[in-house]
Amino acid sequence: MRRCRDRDRTQCGWLLLLIGGVATQLGCSELDPPDRGHGRPPDVILVMIDTLRTDHMSLFGYPKPTTPEIEEFAGVATDYRRAYAQSSWTAPSVASLLASRYPRELGEHKAPSKLHPDTRTLARVLGDHGYQTEAVFTNRYISTRYGHEIGYDRVQEHLSHGAMVTSQQVTDAALLAARESDRDRPLFLYAHYFDPHYDYVLQPGFELGPKAWGHPYDRNVVSFLAQTLRADLDEEAMRGSRRNYDSEIAYTDHHVGRLLSGLRALGRFEHAVVVVVADHGEEFLDHGEIGHAIALYNETVHVPLLIKRPGQTHGERHLEPVSLLDVAPTIVALAGLPREASHRGKSLDGSRAPSPVFTSTFYYSEDEIAVIAGRYKAIIDYRLGTFELFDLLVDPREQHSIADRKPRVAALLRARVESWNEGRFQLKRGHDVRLTDREKAIMRSLGYAE
Ligand SMILES: [Zn+2]
Incomplete structure (x- = not known):
């Protein structure tokens, strides 16, 4: 793998050499081997941000300052500019990342499906190697209800829906887990932020512009059902949705920054592997739809992926397409652990030939x-x-x-x-979850049909 240090960007010139349809950088220097720090495997912090499309992040050039904290983090991390999720909605995408298997191999090809208890998730793999394992869940699909507690010593749940706002609780719970963990043992901490997901709430202090512009659709909360049932949805109405969505991104970014600062203060940042990633993006009529799960265009499957190695002190950029299947194998490699036989992806930390990335969505049918x-x-x-x-x-x-x-x-x-x-990736039968009427109503309000 060839990578580019921040200060070398000018020399690198972001040249893309297109050989056989493969983008490769030129003239980049190799990173020194990571500092292993404490003489034990590094802590692993996995920050998952639900529903974050790349082109609404200032990290990717969006004109509003939606992600200043993630940009600061990018100064000490490798920024994979072309990362693709394995699906365009939460359950298959996150399960796929955690297990490094395609969603259909996990029985995650239709909703609602429960994670099989035998799944070799990242928590289970790291736990088997002596890690303390902690999770903070906010999305129902990634919760104890759907079998995601497997491999964790402790799960803290602040399950969100509607206009509920949870990023502050996620950071507080994650920092609590870090503070209470044993410093002599490595820690795996999974923190799932949900706020950019439906409903879009204008967050006080994070409006990023005028608080109102007078359009009848100018609302502080834009809900999925109210929006999709409107026959007169127009570009001006979508501006209201995007404004609130951007505000939620900025609010979440603030709390992700608070988590990273808190970990730094606890001495659990510098030598840790820290990953910031999203499970999918969001569509605002780019291709005639609203939300996610339905299609596979870039607004819903191109996601941010930043990985900080232990001791990394400068930013890099990586321009080849990568898959979220590669996240777990990369973490395992950076932790100095043997490759996990069940992993479908490959570590991004070694030399590797670029390979095509596959993504699929199976929500409404296998389609x-x-x-x-x-x-x-x-x-x-x-x-x-x-x-x-x-x-x-x-x-x-x-x-x-x-x-x-x-x-x-x-x-x-x-x-x-x-x-x-x-071919090889045969469908595995999922384990259905029988939802209560209330749960069905919540899922509908979040945009997931029966
Ligand atoms: Zn999601």
């Missing part, structure tokens, strides 16, 4: 699969019978399919998707 290979992305929608091909280098918003103009690339990537679909 959509995409592959990202270098500059190209292909999406097959089996429900609609459509095939699209995009050149992400010139059309990052995926507005113009070039399947007709690039028939050879289209045929190649169609074959890759079909062989992935029919």
Whole structure:
């Protein structure tokens, strides 16, 4: 893997060499081996931010200052600019990251499905190697209700829905776990932030602009059902949603910053592996839909991924496509532990050939699969019978399919998707969860249909 130090960015010039559809950086220097610090495996802090689309982060050039804290963190971390989630909604994406398996291998291909108790999650793998394991959950799909307690010594739950705001509790609970942990043993801490998810709440102090502009749709809380049932949804109305969404991102970023500062104060940051990642993004009519789970365009599957190695003191950027399947193997490698046989992904910390990234969504039926290979992305929608091909280098918003103009690339990537679909990654039967009427109502309010 070739990487680029912050101060070397000018020399690197962000050159993209496109060879065989693969983006590679030129002229970057290698990072020194990480400092192992305390003579024991490093702490591992995994910060998951629900529903965070990259192009609404100032880290990715968004004009509003939505993510100043994550930008500061990027100064000591490797920023994977082209990371793709394995699905466009929470349950399959997070399960896939934690187990480094495709969602369909975990029975996570339809909702609601409970994580199989035998799943080799990151908590279980690290726990087997002497880690203390702590989790803070806010999303119902990633909670004890859906089997996600496996491998954790302790779980703190602040399950969120509607206009409920939980980022402050997540940081407080995570810092409590860090403070109470045994300093002689490594700690794995999973903290799941939920606030950017529906409903979009304008957060006082984080408006990032005028508090009101007079449009009838200018509301402090935009709820999923109210919004989707509106027949007159227009661009001006969407501005209200995006304004509140941005405010939630900034509010969450503030509390993520508070967690990282708190860990620093506790002496559990510098020598730790710290990962900041999102499970999926969010759509605001970019392709005719609102929310996530439905499609696989970049607004819902291109996610932030930043990984700080133990002792890392400078920022780097990585420009090749990577998969969230690679997060757990990277953590295991950085912890100095043997490779986990069940992992489908590969460590990002060693030399590795770029490989295509597959993502799929199976919420409404088993219907959509995409592959990202270098500059190209292909999406097959089996429900609609459509095939699209995009050149992400010139059309990052995926507005113009070039399947007709690039028939050879289209045929190649169609074959890759079909062989992935029919190949080794067989569907595993999920373990259904019987929801109460109240739980069903909550899920509907969050945009998840029956
Ligand atoms: Zn999610």
